Amino acid sequence: MTAETAGRLSQFRKGALELAILALLDRGELYGVEIVERLAELPGLAITAGTVYPLLSRLKKAGLVASVWRESPVGPPRKYYRLTRKGERELVELARAWTGVSEAIDALISEVAFGD
Amino acid sequence: MTDARIEAYLDALRAELRGLPSRVVDETVAEIRAHLAQSAEAGAEVGQLLAGFGSPQDYAREVRAAIVPDEQVDGARPQGRLLGMPYDFRGPSADRIGSRMWNPADPRIFTPRTFGLGWTVNFGALVVKLGLIRPDDTDAEQFERAPAAAVWAALAIPAVMALATVLILAVSWSSLPAEVPVHWGPGGTPDGWAPKTVGAGIVLAFGVLPVVVTYVRVLRRGAGQRTRVLAASVLSLFSALGVALAIMTVQGDRSHPVPLWAALVGGVVLGFFVLYVPARLGLRTEWRDLDDQEG
Numbered sequence: 001m002t003a004e005t006a007g008r009l010s011q012f013r014k015g016a017l018e019l020a021i022l023a024l025l026d027r028g029e030l031y032g033v034e035i036v037e038r039l040a041e042l043p044g045l046a047i048t049a050g051t052v053y054p055l056l057s058r059l060k061k062a063g064l065v066a067s068v069w070r071e072s073p074v075g076p077p078r079k080y081y082r083l084t085r086k087g088e089r090e091l092v093e094l095a096r097a098w099t100g101v102s103e104a105i106d107a108l109i110s111e112v113a114f115g116d
Numbered sequence: 117m118t119d120a121r122i123e124a125y126l127d128a129l130r131a132e133l134r135g136l137p138s139r140v141v142d143e144t145v146a147e148i149r150a151h152l153a154q155s156a157e158a159g160a161e162v163g164q165l166l167a168g169f170g171s172p173q174d175y176a177r178e179v180r181a182a183i184v185p186d187e188q189v190d191g192a193r194p195q196g197r198l199l200g201m202p203y204d205f206r207g208p209s210a211d212r213i214g215s216r217m218w219n220p221a222d223p224r225i226f227t228p229r230t231f232g233l234g235w236t237v238n239f240g241a242l243v244v245k246l247g248l249i250r251p252d253d254t255d256a257e258q259f260e261r262a263p264a265a266a267v268w269a270a271l272a273i274p275a276v277m278a279l280a281t282v283l284i285l286a287v288s289w290s291s292l293p294a295e296v297p298v299h300w301g302p303g304g305t306p307d308g309w310a311p312k313t314v315g316a317g318i319v320l321a322f323g324v325l326p327v328v329v330t331y332v333r334v335l336r337r338g339a340g341q342r343t344r345v346l347a348a349s350v351l352s353l354f355s356a357l358g359v360a361l362a363i364m365t366v367q368g369d370r371s372h373p374v375p376l377w378a379a380l381v382g383g384v385v386l387g388f389f390v391l392y393v394p395a396r397l398g399l400r401t402e403w404r405d406l407d408d409q410e411g
Contacts, residue, residue: 033151033154051178054175054178057144068403
């Protein structure tokens with residue numbers, strides 16, 4: 001993979017990752033480590049902690065998620081994130097758009113032969 | 117638990133983040149520290165964890181990319197500077213007022229003024245400094261979560277004072293002399309006079325008109341609670357000054373150094389509470405909702 005391809009892929013994943021984070025938080029509030037772990041379970045996204053936290057602060061700045069520090073029963077305090085109402089609306093919009101885009105792209109690339 | 121590698125990484129990161137607001141830097145570092153501590157406790161290896169964040173340079177670049185573009189568009193910047201003083205003559209929008217008057221995440225107490233020349237008080241930074249809330253407790257939604265009664269109460273304060281101004285003028289109208297004071301010297305001694313219709317007009321234009329005009333705008337459907345609370349806060353100062361002016365106008369040639377100063381201080385204090393109480397109540401609702409979700 002060339003550096004150019006890698007750069008393109010990283011841009012591509014970052015956009016998708018914002019949607020992934022919103023979708024994850026739609027099921028309930030999570031703290032930082034949980035978000036990183038849940039996303040790391042999805043091999044296609046190939047994420048690290050270093051990409052997740054800056055994206056969380058971006059989403060927070062945009063008013064899509066809110067956060068609060070809370071004591072943890074064990075260990076250090078945790079920062080919990082949840083969707084705001086604006087975030088919920090944004091998620092619905094983005095998810096709808098994503099479905100449209102992904103169906104169109106799937107149809108286009110289904111004719112591309114992999115591995116050749 | 118601490119580890120020399122973690123501290124070295126965080127120090128390097130702090131250096132890379134230089135220039136960003138200290139709130140952002142502290143928050144970023146606190147979050148990474150929490151992540152590392154929790155993951156290490158769960159048995160992960162520190163070197164590997166740090167590798168997940170990338171080099172301090174790379175991570176700092178990510179943080180800047182995430183924060184800076186939004187800051188440039190959120191309107192918290194003045195239009196320009198004049199003799200070192202920020203100015204902004206774009207029409208004030210609710211968002212711009214909001215980002216300057218109530219922004220706990222911004223540690224500056226004096227932010228560029230919403231309209232005109234000079235600075236405005238960021239009540240958000242003030243309550244953080246006073247230790248009443250923490251900077252990242254809040255978001256724009258917190259006013260929207262404030263109980264409607266608190267917002268109506270906030271709006272009622274300038275309305276009551278505007279009404280008081282009208283009443284003071286109305287009650288004493290027939291006993292007023294033909295000329296009333298319209299300007300006062302530094303000691304509160306009247307030194308400028310005008311026909312009483314002009315004097316009353318000035319008082320009404322200053323203490324009542326802004327309230328009426330603004331209320332017509334913010335009471336229309338669609339204005340958010342935040343807009344209403346912010347309007348009530350600014351108008352508290354205007355209407356407090358209006359009451360003082362009305363008193364000084366109807367008292368004729370007596371000199372009274374106290375009312376204007378009292379009104380200025382009282383108006384600012386009132387403006388603060390008009391903003392703070394709904395914000396605090398909104399925050400409480402937010403926390404209660406979170407607790408309900410947990411329990």
